[in-house]
Amino acid sequence: MPNRRPFLAAALLLPGLARAQAPEPWPSRPIRILLAYPPGGSTDVLARALAERLTAAFPGASFVVENRPGGGAVPGTLAAAQAAPDGTTLALGNNQTHAANAAMLRDLPYRPVEDFTPIFRLAEVHHALVVPASSPAKTLAELAARGRAQGLTYASSGVGSASHVIAESFVRREGLKATHVPYRGGAQAVTDTVAGVVDAFVSTWPQVVTLVQDGRLRCLGIGAPARLPELPEIPTFAEAGAPYMAVDAWFGLFGPARLPQAVVEKLAAVLPGLLAAPEMVQRLATLGFTPAPMGPTEFAAFQKAELARWAALVELTGIRIDG
Template identity: 75%
Template sequence: MPARRRLLAASLALPGLVATRPARAETWPSRPVRIVLAYPPGGSTDVLARTLADRLAVAIPGPGFVVENRPGGAAVVGTLAVATAPADGHTLALGNNQTHAANAAMVRDLPYDPVADFAPIGRLAEVHHALVVPATSPARTLADLAARGKGGGSLTYASSGVGSASHVIAESFVRREGLSATHVPYRGGAQATTDTVGGVVDFFVSTWPQVVALVRDGRLRALGIGAPRRLPEVPDVPTFAEAGAPALAVDAWFGLWGPARTPEAAVARLAAAVPRILAEPEMVGRLGTLGFTPAPLAPVEFAAFQRAEVARWKGLVELTGIRLEG
């Protein structure tokens, strides 16, 4: 397909990346290891990647680790670049629930298989989502909000972009509750948050770090959060399970992969280093300021987790009907 050819050409434009070939027998790492990020610089995911790269360079002495931002095509371009890279351990992907789960169902003619084309190294961290409304909203609970979208009423909801997790989770709430609601997409979460505070829209499903300060300050009201239990900093905010909507508890998560057939020795060294790094007090504090919760999983457990997430996102996409062109 033309879209597939364009994405393949774009991925191969990354310096040093060519079609996957068997790894050579060599000492690893023999040159700098690229951590490819399918998102632009400056966001919290970019900070996570660069912080991890700095710590890996200490944990695994050698030529070092560098982050290469490769955004585009609903996060497909950068992810495909890793899938088609030499399987020698010198190119890795730092991806998430979009690149390695949701896109499998959401992107038409996806030019990579998020499971078969990658070697899982480990899960890194997770971030909860919360449903927030303006502080002036009459809705005090999810049931209140749902009632406003039924019986002739209508709601508007913000998202950080068409096909984003905030879009899919919010639309799943709309479909499950049988609400009348209009989607208002934004280019990122910042403006979506601002307009929710201002009452331009009725609700927004956001990552918790994006809104926690505003909830604490009383400028937004959180009607539920996807945590397994109430958070100490906001004990009055119920979990989605407590609020009667357990299906909304869909975390954002982040992981590390190499191309399929990455040498086992490289995977093993990385898989051993990552949990130690995530347990460092300085790293825990750094991630905490960004809203990340360290959540390491070893390769085998991470592979099983990812397969379950692919199935979960397939169900969400089937429910919402949201699709993207890569």
């Protein structure tokens, strides 16, 4: 009679092998959120607020922000694209990392769509065009008329920045004579606009809102879909005749390509509630962010539309950051 003991032993081992090979539940290990920007800025504050609330939402898990700044946000974003798709690495991306860079850089080492899994759009920030309080231009049309007649100077927070591209689209579409004055960041650009060193600056709204409220800057248009309740005298760009300038900065959560659908679904299920929590809404408001929740499918379509929008802006303006 054949010896059945080896077969019996193997059968007894099979359930253990199945358990050993079963995928571990997510999240069961620390999760890093890669951020291609330095600590301390508003994007970093957003990332840390998100990590804190995700840690609370998933008991036993820890979400930690890892800053990878520099290089036009390319190296940090590339690191996220190259990470293992096991749910232990996510990325907080934005309009630069996942749309504009593809149009601005000819040799971008990652693919914004194919190399990532869009999980959830989180928030947005509007851009606004401001002029010195002493400027004779009271409307965007008056500023354009001045630019056509005698020329003007406009600041930006850097060559290839959103402030540069949006302002240059205004210059090109309205046929203005204008000189670009780039700065290293928005702080000095704001200071020189207040002082009248330059004639105009397209800034993120949080950067200038206090100066507009204090009367030190005049806002001629903002990229919001409707007028702001707290400053109803400021027209939207659409109302001012320049709807093409309503290009928001946006922020979203991504994973590497082939991120398990279960991970995407778990995150997408909790994020709407986290963004809607009163303390999170207040935190975002203090930074100038507006919650802009968008689930995975809608976010993926939105990102593709943004890629097309930025490609058109670069074609119109001719602005590139790699020559």
